Amino acid sequence: MATIKEIAELSGVSRGTVDRVLNNRGSVSSKTAEKVLEIARALDYKPNRAGLTLAAQKKRLKLGVILFGNSNPFFDEVMKGVRYQEERLAGYNCSVLVRQISYDASQQIAAIEELLSQEVHGIVLAPYNAPVITEKINSLYDMGIPVVTVNTDIDHSRRIAYVGSNYFLSGETAGGLMGLMTRGEIQAGIVLGSQQVLCHTDRVAGFRNCIEKKYPHIHVAATIQNQDDEVESFHVTQTLLQNHPEINALYFAAGGVYGGCKAVIALHREHTITIITHDRVDTTRCFVLDGLISATICQQPFLQGSQSLDILFNYLTAGELPEKERNYVAADIRIAENI
Amino acid sequence: MATIKEIAELSGVSRGTVDRVLNNRGSVSSKTAEKVLEIARALDYKPNRAGLTLAAQKKRLKLGVILFGNSNPFFDEVMKGVRYQEERLAGYNCSVLVRQISYDASQQIAAIEELLSQEVHGIVLAPYNAPVITEKINSLYDMGIPVVTVNTDIDHSRRIAYVGSNYFLSGETAGGLMGLMTRGEIQAGIVLGSQQVLCHTDRVAGFRNCIEKKYPHIHVAATIQNQDDEVESFHVTQTLLQNHPEINALYFAAGGVYGGCKAVIALHREHTITIITHDRVDTTRCFVLDGLISATICQQPFLQGSQSLDILFNYLTAGELPEKERNYVAADIRIAENI
DNA sequence: AGATTTTCCGTGCACGTGCACGTTTCCTTT
DNA sequence: AAAGGAAACGTGCACGTGCACGGAAAATCT
Numbered sequence: 001m002a003t004i005k006e007i008a009e010l011s012g013v014s015r016g017t018v019d020r021v022l023n024n025r026g027s028v029s030s031k032t033a034e035k036v037l038e039i040a041r042a043l044d045y046k047p048n049r050a051g052l053t054l055a056a057q058k059k060r061l062k063l064g065v066i067l068f069g070n071s072n073p074f075f076d077e078v079m080k081g082v083r084y085q086e087e088r089l090a091g092y093n094c095s096v097l098v099r100q101i102s103y104d105a106s107q108q109i110a111a112i113e114e115l116l117s118q119e120v121h122g123i124v125l126a127p128y129n130a131p132v133i134t135e136k137i138n139s140l141y142d143m144g145i146p147v148v149t150v151n152t153d154i155d156h157s158r159r160i161a162y163v164g165s166n167y168f169l170s171g172e173t174a175g176g177l178m179g180l181m182t183r184g185e186i187q188a189g190i191v192l193g194s195q196q197v198l199c200h201t202d203r204v205a206g207f208r209n210c211i212e213k214k215y216p217h218i219h220v221a222a223t224i225q226n227q228d229d230e231v232e233s234f235h236v237t238q239t240l241l242q243n244h245p246e247i248n249a250l251y252f253a254a255g256g257v258y259g260g261c262k263a264v265i266a267l268h269r270e271h272t273i274t275i276i277t278h279d280r281v282d283t284t285r286c287f288v289l290d291g292l293i294s295a296t297i298c299q300q301p302f303l304q305g306s307q308s309l310d311i312l313f314n315y316l317t318a319g320e321l322p323e324k325e326r327n328y329v330a331a332d333i334r335i336a337e338n339i
Numbered sequence: 340m341a342t343i344k345e346i347a348e349l350s351g352v353s354r355g356t357v358d359r360v361l362n363n364r365g366s367v368s369s370k371t372a373e374k375v376l377e378i379a380r381a382l383d384y385k386p387n388r389a390g391l392t393l394a395a396q397k398k399r400l401k402l403g404v405i406l407f408g409n410s411n412p413f414f415d416e417v418m419k420g421v422r423y424q425e426e427r428l429a430g431y432n433c434s435v436l437v438r439q440i441s442y443d444a445s446q447q448i449a450a451i452e453e454l455l456s457q458e459v460h461g462i463v464l465a466p467y468n469a470p471v472i473t474e475k476i477n478s479l480y481d482m483g484i485p486v487v488t489v490n491t492d493i494d495h496s497r498r499i500a501y502v503g504s505n506y507f508l509s510g511e512t513a514g515g516l517m518g519l520m521t522r523g524e525i526q527a528g529i530v531l532g533s534q535q536v537l538c539h540t541d542r543v544a545g546f547r548n549c550i551e552k553k554y555p556h557i558h559v560a561a562t563i564q565n566q567d568d569e570v571e572s573f574h575v576t577q578t579l580l581q582n583h584p585e586i587n588a589l590y591f592a593a594g595g596v597y598g599g600c601k602a603v604i605a606l607h608r609e610h611t612i613t614i615i616t617h618d619r620v621d622t623t624r625c626f627v628l629d630g631l632i633s634a635t636i637c638q639q640p641f642l643q644g645s646q647s648l649d650i651l652f653n654y655l656t657a658g659e660l661p662e663k664e665r666n667y668v669a670a671d672i673r674i675a676e677n678i
Numbered sequence: 679a680g681a682t683t684t685t686c687c688g689t690g691c692a693c694g695t696g697c698a699c700g701t702t703t704c705c706t707t708t
Numbered sequence: 709a710a711a712g713g714a715a716a717c718g719t720g721c722a723c724g725t726g727c728a729c730g731g732a733a734a735a736t737c738t
Contacts, residue, residue, distance in 0.1 A: 001432045049430035050392035051724030091388035093340045176676035333672035337515035390694030
């Protein structure tokens, strides 16, 4: 592995000059710059990560993480991934500040400001989808504070990378599973949080796309919204099942799975309905284990937490961006045996 | 983050002494050692990874990797993970030597010897399951050459860690999927490579365990062996289906999936048989996409390749062992939509 | 031509660790 | 008591990088 020192010796200049050329800080004649670059290319120079990190940690790195929910089971799992990575990064003299807030634009702005006052060097953000947040991300970029979006992406924002699901694809996967796990005429009910939430509608679109193309035996009887709330979910699901006795399959495209399942049980429809859900949380794990939920499609929250921090850290210490700016986690299918 | 220098200053000794205490190289009075340890604990000292790596790479690290198969699709994917990690480790002045050999004990021994002559500092090994290999791993350990087993574990050997599947659990997952994806009376055929291969028999045991406990509608009509060979697989599967016209499900617990599927197609049984397989390879991906194979359970070969090297590297540069010595990858269920 | 600015480049230190080498202290032996 | 040796500890360098500082050469101005 070539080092800066080697390049300096071979091109007859000092290490400082090589440094200036490679990181184009200017103040180098084009002639020498040319020669240095040529030799660096010939030696296939790649900066040494240990040296890079060592130099970068002169000023102790501080990273900020902003997630939703004070006891949101999904983000709790993301948090575990964050904590795991935090422990690793501690070995690089890098600290992590985590803020969990409720789903609200102004709170998110406030959290960002607070992290800025703590002088963080970059932020991992589960973004609230609003123009004001997009603007904030862009202004952070201009200030030199890179942002990695996690779980939800913000289109047309200058975040340096996204880590999370491809919601359309995971909806398709849900449709595929339901197709494989059912026979005969199927009347499916779709439960989502809200038509305003892009993640939910993307999943539903994927689900419908799949069954329309591949599984004509499945029809969508009705689509309802539960606002991601367990109590609301119980009621709307109960009403749905009462109004539609023909329903023999349910697709939960969002949260509120526990409440929905409780409604199914309350109406004694456990053994007549095939249920597919997303995410894996402690409250609903038992339903997967006992077979009420046939399968659940997870989005690897742990991986999202750890990977997003990792990308941010690499960017700040080595200036490296990931190959793809959208880092999709695979749709992770879980049934009773591998949950 | 506390550093050795800080500890030295606080305990009134030099950095060298602190180093001796923390890495117990001796030559330190028990009194000072006690004091240093106390202060180190109070400051929650953890060695800085960048400094550690930088110091370790004075002698350029060389890692060896021994996998099977010259064009084995599964190990090709493991190889991609190895290559990915190799690229990352290159930034730490660490090189990786890869050897792909056929499934044979003496060839494996020879490959190990060859890597030793290249002066590797540690080895990632997809081990041949034989006492002579166990002994070899142990003698490597005594020589100070750590071994990480990948894909298959060797019980009672002194490998420092294992990265790979839990085969029994993945067999159970296959059983669970078949249970969920079938209705009515099911006569299942089981195809494995050989009764001598522990991975295969573990999977079959998991499969049987699951359907016996949870899915009594599934019966095992017959179990056959295909020696992991495509041509052999075609013939034995064809014979099986001819002798057992009642078979309406197939579980491929090992390789030879392509040959087996071809037999199903040759006998025009595509639409009457539910097929569950393991692993995802280019030759059979199309069968998953067009629905001949309902689902395939993968063992995350890429992750196995990258993680095993990572563990070995961390051990050699920081002396760190993973929390668990058996690092199981999750059973990764794939259907047409998420393959 | 001399003074001043600009361009260009070299040197030294810091980051945290491991390790070889030196130095001091203390104990044992003759 | 002097000599020898072992135990205990300090010092300096190396690893690779970024960056601040300063010096020399070239270009511009008075």
